[in-house]
Amino acid sequence: xxxxxxxxxxxxLLAAFLIPLLGFxxxxxxxxxxxxxxxxxxxxxxxxxxxVAHSGTIVEVIxxxxxxxxxxxxxxxxxxxxxxxxxxxxxxxxxYSYRFKNIxxxxxxxxxxxxxxxxxxxxxxVLTGDIFxxxxxxxxxxxxxxxxxxxxxxxxxxxxSFKYLIIGSLSSMFLLLAIVLIYSQLGTLNMxxxxxxxxxxxxxxxxxxLIFFITGLGIEAEIFPLNGWTPDAYAQAPGPVGAAxxxxxxxxxxxxxxxVIFTLFDVSGTHQFLIIIGMITLIIAEMAAVKQDRxxxxxxxxxxGQMGLVIVAFGIGTEEGVFxxxxxxxxxxxxxxxxxxxxxYLVYNSTEKYIHxxxxxxxxxxxxxxxxxxxxxxxxxxxxxxxxxxxxxxxSAAAHSNMxxxxxxxxxxxxxxxxxxxxxxxxxxxxxxxxxxxPKRPTINALIAMSILGILILVIGFxxxxxxxxxxxxxxSLLEKGKYIxxxxxxxxxxxx
Amino acid sequence: xxxILVLSLLAVFGVYLLEVLFKIDFGHQFFLHGVKDFYLTTSxxxxxxxxxxxxxxxxxxxxxxxxxxxxxFLATTAMSSILYKGRHQLGERAVLFSSSRIVMTGSKLLFxxxxxxxxxxxxxxxxxxxxxxxxxxIIATGFLLMLLSYEDYKVSHVAxxxxxxxxxxxxxxxxxxxxxxxxxxxxxFLPTGGLNNLISGGVIPIIYIAVGFKVGAELTGxxxxxxxxxx
Amino acid sequence: xxxxxxxxxxxxxxxxxxAVLIILIGLYGALVKKTLIKIVIGLSVLxxxxxxxxxxxxxxxxxxxxxxxxxxxxxxxxxxxxxxxLSEGMVDPVPQALVLTAIVIGFGVTAVAxxxxxxxxxxxxxxxxxxxxxxxx
Numbered sequence: 001x002x003x004x005x006x007x008x009x010x011x012x013l014l015a016a017f018l019i020p021l022l023g024f025x026x027x028x029x030x031x032x033x034x035x036x037x038x039x040x041x042x043x044x045x046x047x048x049x050x051x052v053a054h055s056g057t058i059v060e061v062i063x064x065x066x067x068x069x070x071x072x073x074x075x076x077x078x079x080x081x082x083x084x085x086x087x088x089x090x091x092x093x094x095x096y097s098y099r100f101k102n103i104x105x106x107x108x109x110x111x112x113x114x115x116x117x118x119x120x121x122x123x124x125x126v127l128t129g130d131i132f133x134x135x136x137x138x139x140x141x142x143x144x145x146x147x148x149x150x151x152x153x154x155x156x157x158x159x160x161s162f163k164y165l166i167i168g169s170l171s172s173m174f175l176l177l178a179i180v181l182i183y184s185q186l187g188t189l190n191m192x193x194x195x196x197x198x199x200x201x202x203x204x205x206x207x208x209x210l211i212f213f214i215t216g217l218g219i220e221a222e223i224f225p226l227n228g229w230t231p232d233a234y235a236q237a238p239g240p241v242g243a244a245x246x247x248x249x250x251x252x253x254x255x256x257x258x259x260v261i262f263t264l265f266d267v268s269g270t271h272q273f274l275i276i277i278g279m280i281t282l283i284i285a286e287m288a289a290v291k292q293d294r295x296x297x298x299x300x301x302x303x304x305g306q307m308g309l310v311i312v313a314f315g316i317g318t319e320e321g322v323f324x325x326x327x328x329x330x331x332x333x334x335x336x337x338x339x340x341x342x343x344x345y346l347v348y349n350s351t352e353k354y355i356h357x358x359x360x361x362x363x364x365x366x367x368x369x370x371x372x373x374x375x376x377x378x379x380x381x382x383x384x385x386x387x388x389x390x391x392x393x394x395x396s397a398a399a400h401s402n403m404x405x406x407x408x409x410x411x412x413x414x415x416x417x418x419x420x421x422x423x424x425x426x427x428x429x430x431x432x433x434x435x436x437x438x439p440k441r442p443t444i445n446a447l448i449a450m451s452i453l454g455i456l457i458l459v460i461g462f463x464x465x466x467x468x469x470x471x472x473x474x475x476x477s478l479l480e481k482g483k484y485i486x487x488x489x490x491x492x493x494x495x496x497x
Numbered sequence: 498x499x500x501i502l503v504l505s506l507l508a509v510f511g512v513y514l515l516e517v518l519f520k521i522d523f524g525h526q527f528f529l530h531g532v533k534d535f536y537l538t539t540s541x542x543x544x545x546x547x548x549x550x551x552x553x554x555x556x557x558x559x560x561x562x563x564x565x566x567x568x569x570f571l572a573t574t575a576m577s578s579i580l581y582k583g584r585h586q587l588g589e590r591a592v593l594f595s596s597s598r599i600v601m602t603g604s605k606l607l608f609x610x611x612x613x614x615x616x617x618x619x620x621x622x623x624x625x626x627x628x629x630x631x632x633x634x635i636i637a638t639g640f641l642l643m644l645l646s647y648e649d650y651k652v653s654h655v656a657x658x659x660x661x662x663x664x665x666x667x668x669x670x671x672x673x674x675x676x677x678x679x680x681x682x683x684x685x686f687l688p689t690g691g692l693n694n695l696i697s698g699g700v701i702p703i704i705y706i707a708v709g710f711k712v713g714a715e716l717t718g719x720x721x722x723x724x725x726x727x728x
Numbered sequence: 729x730x731x732x733x734x735x736x737x738x739x740x741x742x743x744x745x746x747a748v749l750i751i752l753i754g755l756y757g758a759l760v761k762k763t764l765i766k767i768v769i770g771l772s773v774l775x776x777x778x779x780x781x782x783x784x785x786x787x788x789x790x791x792x793x794x795x796x797x798x799x800x801x802x803x804x805x806x807x808x809x810x811x812x813x814l815s816e817g818m819v820d821p822v823p824q825a826l827v828l829t830a831i832v833i834g835f836g837v838t839a840v841a842x843x844x845x846x847x848x849x850x851x852x853x854x855x856x857x858x859x860x861x862x863x864x865x
Binding site for chain 3: 630
């Protein structure tokens with residue numbers, strides 16, 4: 001017994017409360033402690049994944065009250081996979097930002113607390129089995145995200161953050177409304193219990209609650225038209241925070257939405273709605289990405305587009321489709337984080353972050369440029385890199401469901417993607433360097449972080465079988481709604497003191 | 498033009514929402530298998546907590562409260578991060594108006610009473626209405642009064658963050674201590690005592706006192722950070 | 729119970745109607761107003777409306793507060809039957825606990841929003857949203 005899922009929340013919270021105290025004693029500990037915590041949690045996550053593969057879903061009750069009375073955490077193949085992924089990405093982002101931009105001590109305290117809490121909040125969204133608890137974790141994630149967006153003291157970062165905050169808090173109000181509607185009908189807040197009793201809800205409540213849920217969660221999942229905040233927030237936030245948005249926060253948002261749609265309510269037509277909204281998101285985002293002349297905005301739009309593709313794949317609804325969606329989420333987390341991390345060194349000293357400022361940097365920053373190019377090739381889906389396998393599985397899932405239009409659209413969007421990524425790679429490698437640009441060599445910890453991501457891309461690309469087993473059991477566990485309900489509600493004995 | 502569009506959209510939204518809400522039988526909860534009845538009977542019967550809302554906030558849904566405390570902690574961190582101007586540019590207090598001697602003496606007299614009331618509210622959280630959050634807010638209003646009436650009133654940032662951190666650590670560690678005797682996170686491991694006694698309810702008063710200190714320190718910190726903002 | 733026009737049952741729903749009206753006022757403020765502070769106020773009003781809605785969902789007619797105070801118990805022995813009997817006359821405690829959490833969260837968000845407003849004002853010396861737009865909306 002190495003530990004229980006609740007440690008994923010409790011240990012980082014304890015660490016976050018400790019960081020200000022430790023700062024009085026030893027200043028460097030402020031930077032080290034989050035890394036140690038994330039390393040321990042990674043070890044725990046890997047161990048628990050092994051345990052889940054052997055003996056099935058772990059349901060942990062909190063405060064000794066069995067579901068539906070108490071709050072419970074569910075560590076299933078699906079949530080476990082996402083937790084492991086998020087903590088891995090969090091650890092890599094911590095390595096990258098260990099010495100980030102030499103921020104002074106008081107800023108470092110805040111930066112690391114906020115980063116750790118953003119990761120913890122996202123893990124909480126995935127692990128919890130209670131809708132109101134999920135709302136609390138969403139707020140934890142969002143508040144840290146607002147603050148991290150405004151971390152640099154430029155004037156635009158506050159504006160981007162304010163915009164994010166307005167959209168974010170409007171959405172969370174809708175989430176709360178959905179919770180009110182459900183509670184007024186069923187008198188319970190446990191997800192499995194709601195899923196079990198959803199048929200008891202009066203007509204009207206169910207569909208309205210679903211609409212509110214999708215509106216509320218769509219903002220973190222970056223679906224159209226709730227993604228107005230995304231490009232500005234990604235562009236204004238520090239580089240590692242952008243990576244954390246696309247690698248961690250968005251994944252949590254997508255998970256929450258999918259859990260609501262697949263488990264809580266199965267209203268007919270939702271899957272078609274997902275496909276349509278995903279396609280719209282995909283097409284609009286990729287069209288917008290081509291027009292961008294700033295690197296981070298381009299990456300942000302590309303991130304939105306990829307999320308649209310994930311939503312489409314979930315909308316296909318078959319086991320194959322869900323598998324493809326999860327595969328794409330995994331790949332996107334790794335690749336887009338690499339692009340953000342290496343990209344932020346390519347435009348390090350620039351204020352406006354224009355794409356043409358990266359011209360000819362390959363000679364000055366060979367490793368960073370190579371990793372950026374690797375990420376670009378992987379994300380557009382060139383074989384044999386990681387992105388190819390996920391795109392291939394989406395196409396084959398769509399083909400097996402006879403969705404010709406979807407295939408055509410995905411293929412044509414891929415061409416657009418190819419164009420704007422290769423435009424950048426082309427500039428990095430074959431254009432003469434601009435005189436006024438001063439390249440900044442990445443620090444050693446940043447290089448380690450980026451190399452880990454690059455190696456992961458190659459490993460998944462050449463040995464996709466190393467992850468597909470986990471992905472298959474994860475996608476099965478999402479689709480087996482009855483088993484989820486039974487797993488949670490049969491946690492059985494009530495602990496009374 | 499935009500106003501008319503928004504107004505009509507809002508009207509449609511409101512009518513639709515009300516139409517759904519009118520299906521609720523107001524004042525009669527018709528769901529039979531909800532969690533509420535279990536809470537109402539278990540709390541006085543098994544946990545020795547008279548105030549059922551407190552039992553829910555601190556124990557049944559204690560995990561939410563841990564998250565909620567974290568939200569406040571993050572709000573203070575976020576606020577000081579957003580308003581941080583660099584090491585050497587700490588702003589001075591903004592003075593809106595200077596207060597008369599009557600106000601100053603009056604607030605000095607009221608201050609201990611307010612702190613006492615706040616402490617009373619969070620210590621009796623499991624017996625009477627109120628609790629850690631309410632008590633903490635009352636304590637913060639005491640500090641707000643002092644900050645408003647004395648131009649040079651100082652609150653130590655170090656003390657605030659010390660109280661904040663220690664209270665947070667207490668909450669999380671009491672939660673982790675629940676693992677003793679093979680229990681779960683946040684589970685009660687102390688004797689529950691008799692209903693309506695001051696010392697009853699196991700860990701609930703301990704957690705609520707920690708929450709009271711934490712909320713008081715955090716809100717005071719928020720007010721102080723915002724007041725120090727002078728342009 | 730279905731709502732009919734010219735029916736006194738509308739009085740019963742005064743809480744819901746008020747709550748929805750407050751929600752709409754808040755949404756209007758957040759969407760239409762041009763001053764940053766007013767937008768933040770709109771969000772707070774919206775928050776208050778939803779909290780009112782949540783608390784009125786848990787209302788039970790002529791119910792008491794869910795506290796087993798000595799005045800309520802009097803001399804009754806605390807058997808399970810007595811507790812059940814007493815609890816029937818109580819309002820639902822769950823929404824009250826949820827509202828407590830929701831208020832605190834709303835407070836946290838408002839604090840962050842106001843500090844962002846202070847930052848924006850420091851840079852632009854205006855609170856008008858039209859004059860601040862550097863980024864595309």
